[in-house]
Amino acid sequence: MISNYPAAKIINDTSVHIGRFGKVSALQDSVISIGKDFDSVASVDAVSDFDTISFLPYFKGDQSLIQLKAGAEFFGVFTSVFLDSGTVIVYRL
Numbered sequence: 820m821i822s823n824y825p826a827a828k829i830i831n832d833t834s835v836h837i838g839r840f841g842k843v844s845a846l847q848d849s850v851i852s853i854g855k856d857f858d859s860v861a862s863v864d865a866v867s868d869f870d871t872i873s874f875l876p877y878f879k880g881d882q883s884l885i886q887l888k889a890g891a892e893f894f895g896v897f898t899s900v901f902l903d904s905g906t907v908i909v910y911r912l
Contacts, residue, residue, distance in 0.1 A: 824842060824911060825911055825912075827910045827911070828911070830902050830909055831902070831907075832902065834901075835899055835900075835901045836909065837899050838898065838899075838911055839896070839911060840853075840910060840911055841910055841911070842892060842910040843887070843892065843900065843908070843910075844890075844892045844893075844907060844910075845887035845905060845906075846889065846906040846908060847905050848887070848888055849886075849887045849905025849906060850902075850905060851885050851893075851901065851902055851907060852884060852901040853882050853897045853900050853901075854897060855895075855896065887907070
């Protein structure tokens with residue numbers, strides 16, 4: 820798993836953020852939707868119960884309304900992030 824990221828961006832608005840991302844860290848309880856350039860969708864249930872999540876290589880497609888508790892991290896390769904509520908940091912690849 821990658822441990823060095825070249826750039827990070829704090830997101831606290833409801834715009835769609837496009838890029839090549841590898842990690843999301845929740846600064847406060849947050850709800851996000853993420854997308855990836857694949858055509859199949861993996862089921863994700865009870866994501867908010869985990870402190871750290873890694874779906875690579877299992878995460879494919881779009882995931883909507885993922886709940887992250889403050890301090891939780893989400894790993895994988897994805898190309899869009901939409902914040903429904905809260906504040907997160909996204910890390911570029």
